[in-house]
Amino acid sequence: MVDEVLISPEVLSQYEAVIGLEVHCQLLTQSKIFASDANAFGADPNTNISVITLGHPGTLPKLNRKAVDYAIRMGLACGSTITRHNVFARKNYFYPDLPKGYQLSQDKGPICVGGGILVNVKDPISGQPYQTTIQLHHIHLEEDAGKSIHDGDEWVTQLDYNRAGTPLIEMVTDPCLRTADEAGQYLTEVRRLVRYLDICDGNMEEGSLRCDVNVSIRPKGATHLGTKVEVKNLNSIRNVMRAVDSEFLRQVELTESGGRITQETRTFDAASGLSYAMREKETMNDYRYFPDPDLTPVVISDEWLADIQTQMPVLPAALHQKFTTIYGLPDYDAALLTDAKELAEYYEAVCLHTSNYKSASNWIMGPVKGQLNEKALRDRQFPIPAEQLANLIALIDNGTISQTAGQHVFSLMIEQPDRSPADIAKAHGLVQNRNTDTLQTLVEEVLAAWPDKVEQYRKGKKNLLGLFVGEVMKKSKGSADPKLVNELLVKTLQTI
Numbered sequence: 001m002v003d004e005v006l007i008s009p010e011v012l013s014q015y016e017a018v019i020g021l022e023v024h025c026q027l028l029t030q031s032k033i034f035a036s037d038a039n040a041f042g043a044d045p046n047t048n049i050s051v052i053t054l055g056h057p058g059t060l061p062k063l064n065r066k067a068v069d070y071a072i073r074m075g076l077a078c079g080s081t082i083t084r085h086n087v088f089a090r091k092n093y094f095y096p097d098l099p100k101g102y103q104l105s106q107d108k109g110p111i112c113v114g115g116g117i118l119v120n121v122k123d124p125i126s127g128q129p130y131q132t133t134i135q136l137h138h139i140h141l142e143e144d145a146g147k148s149i150h151d152g153d154e155w156v157t158q159l160d161y162n163r164a165g166t167p168l169i170e171m172v173t174d175p176c177l178r179t180a181d182e183a184g185q186y187l188t189e190v191r192r193l194v195r196y197l198d199i200c201d202g203n204m205e206e207g208s209l210r211c212d213v214n215v216s217i218r219p220k221g222a223t224h225l226g227t228k229v230e231v232k233n234l235n236s237i238r239n240v241m242r243a244v245d246s247e248f249l250r251q252v253e254l255t256e257s258g259g260r261i262t263q264e265t266r267t268f269d270a271a272s273g274l275s276y277a278m279r280e281k282e283t284m285n286d287y288r289y290f291p292d293p294d295l296t297p298v299v300i301s302d303e304w305l306a307d308i309q310t311q312m313p314v315l316p317a318a319l320h321q322k323f324t325t326i327y328g329l330p331d332y333d334a335a336l337l338t339d340a341k342e343l344a345e346y347y348e349a350v351c352l353h354t355s356n357y358k359s360a361s362n363w364i365m366g367p368v369k370g371q372l373n374e375k376a377l378r379d380r381q382f383p384i385p386a387e388q389l390a391n392l393i394a395l396i397d398n399g400t401i402s403q404t405a406g407q408h409v410f411s412l413m414i415e416q417p418d419r420s421p422a423d424i425a426k427a428h429g430l431v432q433n434r435n436t437d438t439l440q441t442l443v444e445e446v447l448a449a450w451p452d453k454v455e456q457y458r459k460g461k462k463n464l465l466g467l468f469v470g471e472v473m474k475k476s477k478g479s480a481d482p483k484l485v486n487e488l489l490v491k492t493l494q495t496i
Contacts, residue, residue, distance in 0.1 A: 007253055015255075017248040018216045018225060019177035021134075021240075023190050025169050025200040026144060026208040027070045033143050033167035034061030034104060034295075041206050045149075045160040053165045055100030060294050063088075067167035068111070068298060070199035071141050072308050074169055075112030077193050077315055078136055082305060083111050086298040088141075092288045097146030097159050105170075107289040110140035117193070118317070119185040134186045135174040144168050163207075169199075175214070175225060180241035187211055187237050196315055196341045201378070204235050211240050215247040217255065226251075227261040231268050231275055243268045247275060319344050327357040336365050342380050343369070353390030356397055363389060367410050383414045392421040399481055405430040432481040436488070439472070439480055443488045446471040447496065457493060465489060 032039050035052035052059045068086075075082050089107040116133040123130060146164035148157050171190065177183055191209055194200035202209045211234045216226035229251070231243045246268070251261055266275040314322075316338045323334035323344075338344045343364065350360045371383040384392075392413070396406045405425065412424045425431050433439060446468055447454050457464045465486070472485045 007249065007256060011256060012249075012252060014220060015217045015248075015252050016220045017178055017244065018175045018218060018228075019179075019183055019244060020175040020214040020228070021171075021173045021177065021183060021186060022212040022214070023171040023187065024144075024210045024212075025074075025171070025190070025194050025202075027067050027167040027169065027199055028201060029064055029066045029070070029167055031064060032165035033064045033067045033141070035165050037165060039166055040162075041208065043162055045158070045162060048162040049164070053099065053161060061104065061292075063295060063298060064167060067141060068300075069308055070167075070197070071111045071139060071169045072300070072305065073197045073199055073312065074171070074194065075115065075139055076309060076312060077197060078112070078115035078117055078139070080112035080115030080136060080139060082300060083109050083113060084300045085109065086111050086141075086300070088292045088295045088298075089289045090292050091142075093286070095145065096157065097148045097161070097164065099146065099161060099164055103143060103145065104292055104295070105142035106140035110138035112136075112139035114138070117186060117189050119182065119189050121179070121181045121185050124179055124181065132182065134182065135176050137172045137174050139169050139171050142168050142170060175216075175228075180244040183213065183244050184237050184241040187240055191237075192316055192339065196313055198313075204237070207235065210235060213240060213243055213247070215244060215251065216261075217248060217251045227263050229261065229263065230265045232265055232278070234268060236270075239268060239270050242270075242273055243275065246273055250275065313341070316344075323347075327351060327361075329357060329361055333358075333361045333365065337361060340377055342377050346380075346382055346386060349386035350390050350393075353387045354393050356393050359393050359397070360390070363393065363410075367407070371414065384410070384417065388413060388417075388421060395421055395425060399432060399434065399483065401425050401430050401432055402478075402482065405432070405478070429479065431479070433476055433479040434481045434484055436484070439476070439485060440488055440492075442472050442475045442480070443468075443485065443492050446475065447489075447492060454493065454496060458496070465493075468493075 027033075029039050031037060032053065035050055037050050037053050038048045040048060052061060072082055086106065087109055088104050090102040091105045091107070092102045094101055115136045117136070118131060118133050120129060120131055122128065144163050144166035146159055146161040148159060150157055173186070177186065191202040191204075194209070195202050200208055204210070213231045213234060214228045215231065216228040218224060218226045229247060231247055234240045234243055247266070254261060262280065264280050265278045267278050268275045319338045320334045323329045323337060324331060329337070336343075337347050346368075347360060347364050350364070351357055354360055368383060368389070372381075376382075392406060392409060395401045395409070396403055400422070401409060408428070409421050409425050409430060412428065413419070413421055416424060450468070450471070453464050453467060468489050469482060469485050472489070473480055473482060
């Protein structure tokens with residue numbers, strides 16, 4: 001333990017962080033990667049297991065083809081090179097929740113090599129936005145371990161093997177990140193991509209997306225890599241960013257006080273914002289990798305790869321470009337609408353029935369999104385069918401109802417999803433009055449009641465027009481078309 005050292009901003013500015021991320025994504029296959037056990041979160045402990053999962057002698061694994069498909073999807077989305085000849089290896093280490101005593105993974109030949117993910121970040125000093133590509137070293141397939149539970153008893157660890165054998169892809173970046181914001185934006189983009197690809201639900205709170213952070217420091221301008229420290233199993237984007245900043249500060253303090261950074265694995269305590277040593281970090285030789293003798297090599301044929309390529313969905317970057325060019329939306333709108341695949345699909349469904357693309361965006365970003373929670377969005381439980389929302393937009397555009405009345409109709413449509421917005425507006429007296437003769441009478445009544453204001457208007461106080469419009473709207477009990485009222489008032493005031 002080192003005495004606490006107060007580090008000044010000037011000293012901190014002399015160092016830079018070198019960050020690499022390892023992101024583990026549990027794949028949404030129905031069964032595990034090497035066994036037919038159900039791959040499902042939330043089941044009772046030790047119910048989704050079998051002799052293969054538990055590593056009984058004489059049992060043989062069989063690779064889940066769908067897991068390979070999903071890994072290739074992610075590689076294609078990231079621009080990686082797909083390895084055609086794949087071999088699984090045994091990664092040997094002892095841990096109570098690893099039943100076999102080794103983990104089936106990929107060592108020398110990961111299924112996806114290279115590639116990168118473009119992120120939008122802000123400079124920590126100037127606050128100016130910039131784009132950078134986080135380079136991937138590789139993506140490999142492996143199986144998850146079980147889960148150790150320490151909550152039940154201070155002296156007892158309980159083991160749940162349901163998670164053992166769950167298919168994972170591990171995405172390993174180059175040590176190319178420099179700030180916590182880059183780490184957070186990268187993880188945000190990874191989560192968005194796996195959801196667009198339908199290969200992982202991205203629920204960090206459930207552990208289906210987890211992140212290990214490797215952090216080292218070096219003097220600014222140096223090119224060598226320092227001794228890295230790994231912070232394990234961070235379960236939120238915010239905690240990833242906090243862990244990066246905390247570890248950077250700890251290493252600078254340790255260095256400035258004359259201490260030595262040890263290559264180790266640490267755990268992050270979210271409550272205190274500090275990390276604590278767990279164990280010294282293993283080296284690759286400690287794992288004694290060797291090819292698994294029970295699994296034959298997997299060869300990705302041209303036909304197999306082409307089939308996956310044809311099933312790739314449109315990805316967020318392409319949708320963002322489409323929304324800004326074809327639909328003419330601002331960048332802000334496009335970014336929000338493409339944040340979730342389900343939201344983007346709903347927006348395009350609405351645009352099939354309306355040409356007022358901006359209004360459709362406003363309704364979805366506002367009232368529609370306000371009605372959705374995470375589960376409703378994932379289940380595509382939108383409050384109003386896309387065509388009906390387009391019909392509501394049309395009623396406002398053609399002046400049948402006002403924008404304010406549209407908000408009321410929207411809330412009624414949620415309660416009565418089978419009724420059209422036109423029927424609802426008519427039934428509740430929300431259709432705007434466009435009868436010129438009736439409205440002209442109301443205009444003349446209002447002007448007759450405010451002769452002094454009419455005189456002030458004629459002398460140049462044109463802002464009184466709003467007062468007259470408001471009074472006519474009151475007389476019509478909100479049913480008058482304000483645009484038509486405005487036109488009639490201006491015309492009538494010119495003749496007085």
